Amino acid sequence: MLARFWGTRxxxxxxxxxxxxxxxxxxxxxxxxxRRFADAxxxxxxxxxxxxxxxxxxxxxxxxxxxxxxxxxxxxxxxxGSGLRRLGIDALRRFGEGRAKTFNIFMSHLHWDHIMGFxxxxxxxxxxxxxxxxxxxxxxxxxxxxxxxxxxxxxxLDFMNAERTFTALTCGVTQEINGCRIELIxxxxxxxxxxxxxxxxxxxxxxxxxxxxxxxxxAAEDAFVEFFRDADLVIFDTMYSLGDSITMKxxxxxxxxxxxxxxxxxxxxxxLAMFHHDPLYDDxxxxxxxxxTRRYEALMRRDHALExxxxxxxLEISL
Amino acid sequence: MDWRSEDRGNAIVAAPVGAVDHDSAExxxxxxxxxxxxxxxxxxxxxxxLGGVEYMSSVGLRALMRVAKEAKTGSVRVAxxxxxxTMLEIFQISRFDKIxxxxxxxxxxVAG
Numbered sequence: 001m002l003a004r005f006w007g008t009r010x011x012x013x014x015x016x017x018x019x020x021x022x023x024x025x026x027x028x029x030x031x032x033x034x035r036r037f038a039d040a041x042x043x044x045x046x047x048x049x050x051x052x053x054x055x056x057x058x059x060x061x062x063x064x065x066x067x068x069x070x071x072x073x074x075x076x077x078x079x080x081g082s083g084l085r086r087l088g089i090d091a092l093r094r095f096g097e098g099r100a101k102t103f104n105i106f107m108s109h110l111h112w113d114h115i116m117g118f119x120x121x122x123x124x125x126x127x128x129x130x131x132x133x134x135x136x137x138x139x140x141x142x143x144x145x146x147x148x149x150x151x152x153x154x155x156x157l158d159f160m161n162a163e164r165t166f167t168a169l170t171c172g173v174t175q176e177i178n179g180c181r182i183e184l185i186x187x188x189x190x191x192x193x194x195x196x197x198x199x200x201x202x203x204x205x206x207x208x209x210x211x212x213x214x215x216x217x218x219a220a221e222d223a224f225v226e227f228f229r230d231a232d233l234v235i236f237d238t239m240y241s242l243g244d245s246i247t248m249k250x251x252x253x254x255x256x257x258x259x260x261x262x263x264x265x266x267x268x269x270x271x272l273a274m275f276h277h278d279p280l281y282d283d284x285x286x287x288x289x290x291x292x293t294r295r296y297e298a299l300m301r302r303d304h305a306l307e308x309x310x311x312x313x314x315l316e317i318s319l
Numbered sequence: 320m321d322w323r324s325e326d327r328g329n330a331i332v333a334a335p336v337g338a339v340d341h342d343s344a345e346x347x348x349x350x351x352x353x354x355x356x357x358x359x360x361x362x363x364x365x366x367x368x369l370g371g372v373e374y375m376s377s378v379g380l381r382a383l384m385r386v387a388k389e390a391k392t393g394s395v396r397v398a399x400x401x402x403x404x405t406m407l408e409i410f411q412i413s414r415f416d417k418i419x420x421x422x423x424x425x426x427x428x429v430a431g
Contacts, residue, residue: 215381218345242377243414246384258377258413266341292412299405300340300376 001203001319002069003233003273007062007083008311010210010239010254010276011113014061020282027055053312054283060313062086063113064209064276066235068198074102074178078196078207078235083313084117091123101128104178107135108209109193110143118144119153129162134177136184136194138168169194185227187211189253197227203319204230206269209237209276212245212253213263221263228267232319235311236260238274238293257293257308264306265297273311286310321371322350324357330429331358336371339379348382355386359393366428370401380413387419400428 007013031051037043047056063081070076075091077084095101103123108114123129133140141164145157169175171194175182181199186192188211195208206228215221228234239245239254257274264272274293277286290310297306309317320343321336333354339347351367358365367383369375375383390397400422402410410416422428 215344215378216385221341221378241414242380242412243418246381247418256377256413258380262341262377295408296412299374299408 001200001205002071003205003235003317003319004067004069005060005065005083005273005311005313005315005317006067006087007065007079007081007117008059008275008277008313008315009061009063009081009113010237010278011063012279013063013082013113013116014277014279016058016061016283020058024055024283027051031055052284052287053310054287057312058283059277059286059310062313063116064108065117066207068180068205070179070200072099074100074104076178076180076198077103077105079108079114079209080105080116080118080121081114082117082120085120085122087117088121088123095123101126102130102132104132104134106182106196106207107133107137107140108187108195108207109189109191110135110137110139111191111210112147114210115143115147119148119155124160124162127161131162131164132177133164133166134169134175134182136169136171136186136192138166141166183227185223188214193253195224195227197231203232205319206231206234206236208234210253211237211255212251213255213259214246214250215259224263225266228263228269231264231267231269233271233273233317234260234264234267234269235273235275236264237276238289239276239278257289258296261293261297261300261306261308265300265302265304268304269306271307271309271317273309273317275311277310320346320350322346324350324354326357326361327429328363330364330366331355331361332366332368332425332429334368334371338373339375339382341376341378344376344378344382347379348386351383351386352389355390355393355395355397359390359395364396364398364429364431365390366425367397367399368401368425368428369399369406370403372406373403374405375409377413380409380415383415384418396431398422398428398431400425
């Protein structure tokens, strides 16, 4: 099982800008301090091992889209933010390798940043492709159809030739889909959102984004701890600082790295991927938030260490 | 959790002792709410002496914020004091140091 991140930004795609790239280049040249490299491999080694992530990379700008690659068979996709466009292009390559032309797509919710990639999802235009949509909401088709009404987009949903099915899932009912056990949990977010727990061959991935945790309902928090129980990877909405999330951004439906750490510690989860990054944050800020979240984890650690990483577009995590 | 609360005349000083985490947060919030309402009735500030708190998880911090929000509706000034190094780091990471006046002593917190 491989988690592949196609989009990690929250709310709105956030492309890296030319001034930001120029700053990265200047920082890299200063770090090199006049060093000479014999060839591209040696230069690449310097970039990979000696530069901070924020200098040598970018966390990326596409909105939420995560693929769960089972290695063969049908595709498994979580949300259809703008990152879905590049997944679609890569899927065409994998069709050529014999991959099944079926996508099982699980929606956390139907806000714009989680559906905006679909009109640009090339496989949706191809006859013979099958798209199975799942979610806690029963309005998935309505949301996609409305997004492609003439006033907003030139190509209506019915112009897309792929076969579509829409299935509303129920919390508390475990589903078997494409060889995976799927559970979902309702989350606090405007018009609700849903988290997913996906198990296959003894590995557990939890996808919990666009979820606010007020902490005033112990039973509700306990339910999340059980939902996260023993997960190999928890992908969690860490959009804001704790302070922001409960003051000026209270009821905006998002959470923080500190809450993620506390829930994962209680649940015995192994790895946490910080996700749904604030468009206001540049790469250095996200590097700093990762350092702070790791430090908080170290301060609060009691029995087992939680590995923490900050999800970036293009990142792959093997479970 | 162990708890001390003192009416100094010019402030209510509440002093929790121990770790504030999932196991103790409910007790922490209940005691802190009582102290805050005592301060509201007396028309004095509430000073939370955190000198005895080993650490505080996000559950405890969110409880502290809820009490502070209720205090604001009653025009009760809330300040914290005596944070150990761990608590200072936690306040920085959570940005609570931007929200609460953090004082090095109870006397300084009372003086505001």
